[in-house]
Amino acid sequence: MAMTAAIIGGGVIGGGWLARFVLNGWNVRVFDPDLEAERKINGVLDQARHALPMLYETSLPVEGSVTYCSHIGETVTGVDWIQESVPERLDVKHAVIADIQAHAPEQAVLASSTSGFKPSELQQGSIFAQQIMVCHPFNPVYLLPLVEVVPSPKTSTQHLKVATHLLTSIGLSPLHVRKEIDAHIADRLLEAVWREGLWLINDDIATTKEIDDAIRFGFGLRWAQMGLFETYRIAGGEAGMAHFIAQFGPCLKWPWTKLMDVPELTNDLVQKISNQSNAQSGQHSIAELETKRNHNLVALLRALKQQGQAAGTIINAHEANLIDVPKLAVKLRSVHRTVPIDWTDYNGHMNEGRYGQVFSDAADRVLQSLGAGAEYVENGHSYFTVETNVKFLQETHAGEKIFVDTEILLAAGKKLKMRHVMRRARDEEVLNICEQFLLHVSLETRRSCDPVGSVAQNIVTLGKELG
């Protein structure tokens, strides 16, 4: 049977929760006194409907329903989960919680999205403290997996267990915050950076853009996959985490920032960090961690490169300087490259789809030689592949250098046929042969048509050469 969640407060965060529940098949009941709530929630829901299903290689469950309610009692009756995301004022939260608990089932989890309050503060004066905890998500809630789950000593173990299970079932990664603390864990770190950023702007050291670039072209990429301590464990090398702190710890006493209070690096603290780091990553050697980090960075950078965004723009610009436009010819070397780590599958070799990518790239080089490159596409024409035949002769692995020789077999009017032979660079062994048939198209009508301008002339030239 479908589960039901009550969403109390439907702003950016409440709307994000709603979207994650609904797209995972939950029915949702919403209360938000804002007259614009439905419009705003639909905005968030549209963004989530577009983005979240793209994460998976399979369909998400059938969408749940969304019901707008006119008061809290109606919203929370009979639900399995209540998510409170009202403004960050304790008196408001207390009033809302009282209203919720007058109608909600005791077995339901009553979770607050608060970043500012501790669960014990929320529980003050409540009639059933056991069901109350903080479940603090990160924007956009429908995409980012982190949720900080903070119980107080009064929160029941059973409710905590149910919360962990249900959050996991909608694709979130619950981080159990074992000790109540203002701002939980992540916002403490965010707040530290925010403060330091404000000082940098205040003192005219850097602009908002310069600070963002300093993050997203550098340590932001490291943090997307390893966080802070595992990254530093690698920097410390085989000597380990205690060595790293001994080496870099003293920098904390340098006059680097406006904010100077630092915990004393006693032997006990150094040992504590070292032990925790060993428990976290000690099963891997530094070289293994380095390889893992590098593979993750390659995959992240390639993802941004494919999007033409952030650090990917830098790699694209560099790559453009490495590629010459090929000359018109019946035979040409169309691809020479390394097989990246994100192209392999569970058989340990390059996935068959990636051969298609290589041959698509090879065809692009031929099209550039014909004058049908980016500018031609911008002017409304292109070539689309209509049929391929691919013979897989040998396996290919990540890290191998490969090249492709392409021969044009037919160039006549709108028709273009080529054969690509892909070889391993090391021994020139043939790995794969692809015959590819393309048609010239108008990008306006998305239908085939004869090429125009110098592309038409080049097709005639090639046709003559082919006899």
Next chain:
Amino acid sequence: MAMTAAIIGGGVIGGGWLARFVLNGWNVRVFDPDLEAERKINGVLDQARHALPMLYETSLPVEGSVTYCSHIGETVTGVDWIQESVPERLDVKHAVIADIQAHAPEQAVLASSTSGFKPSELQQGSIFAQQIMVCHPFNPVYLLPLVEVVPSPKTSTQHLKVATHLLTSIGLSPLHVRKEIDAHIADRLLEAVWREGLWLINDDIATTKEIDDAIRFGFGLRWAQMGLFETYRIAGGEAGMAHFIAQFGPCLKWPWTKLMDVPELTNDLVQKISNQSNAQSGQHSIAELETKRNHNLVALLRALKQQGQAAGTIINAHEANLIDVPKLAVKLRSVHRTVPIDWTDYNGHMNEGRYGQVFSDAADRVLQSLGAGAEYVENGHSYFTVETNVKFLQETHAGEKIFVDTEILLAAGKKLKMRHVMRRARDEEVLNICEQFLLHVSLETRRSCDPVGSVAQNIVTLGKELG
């Protein structure tokens, strides 16, 4: 003509610089008195040789040479670039710089990797301050694009210009730090988080692993693509950055951290931040930024998912709960999914290689129905695709729901042939038809052989049904 760099100090950072230069075709001369220097540098170089070429869809230039020198004079004579990465002690740096400048060409850039010293400090007592600046990179230097370039007022404009050009030419993104400051920009932010992390551990709030998870499952993913301020610009919504600060600024006065000194949020400071943010991102509406952020997050999360790392493990676990193992049958619905944003190409539609990915996934479902899934592969057998014929009938776009119906055409001994018909879910229009021929293989010999156990039985069952 190939350019030449001198690497003075070949640790993790110096070795990383060396690798980036060499793999971009520069010749490199190294000085490091450490007897282990060559072994350590080869370690870094091997990691870089494996990872860096994977970033590009084309080959990198032919590798430059590496020459080990026995003193600084020999190392720097006639070079175009000198990168100093010796230990962080000012007296050591001054001695090394004096030695370098006794032999180096004046037109060469003399760059220091220091994170701790300002360029004016390095220039104290130097005979040619004009060529000295800080070029502070981020580990791993051969993969991360950020380099902070910090001149002092004594650094010449010409040297700064050359440095910017040459750093860009080896794939780096120089961030010009306009005002000398201890720790430059990025390390100020890193130091703030490091301090806050130390407090969290010291106070037993969180372990190193919990802090890393709080980063890499949440804001680390945001920071890999947008940084801090553009992310908050979106959180502020259409009301803009000044509104965001007005709303969240007061939190800075809450007792959240051990470090409480905060710049006063005067109207001037709020306006400054708002103006800088407008200059940075004002050309995009919040909805546009949101879509861009979501596409980047989808691409980053999918990259980690493919690697089975960090946040990708959470998505994989969630996905495993969404998929049923199909039953053995001649015809089955083998794929139902959404086309993700990272599958489209410059023609605005799904790249031909990704059809291969879809059909590879479809075949995997058939193999699972045969009992030839993950466990079978682990036990040393699998199926490899040996030939495909693909007909591209209609275009497919990101965000569209698609499904594939697969029919087995031949199941006999080691031979397996199937036809996949891919349709758009909305109108069931046929987009693409693929015929795929697979052979059963031993993963030990990597050669074809008959299937074993229940897979062999299932092949017989299918064969009978096909008649």
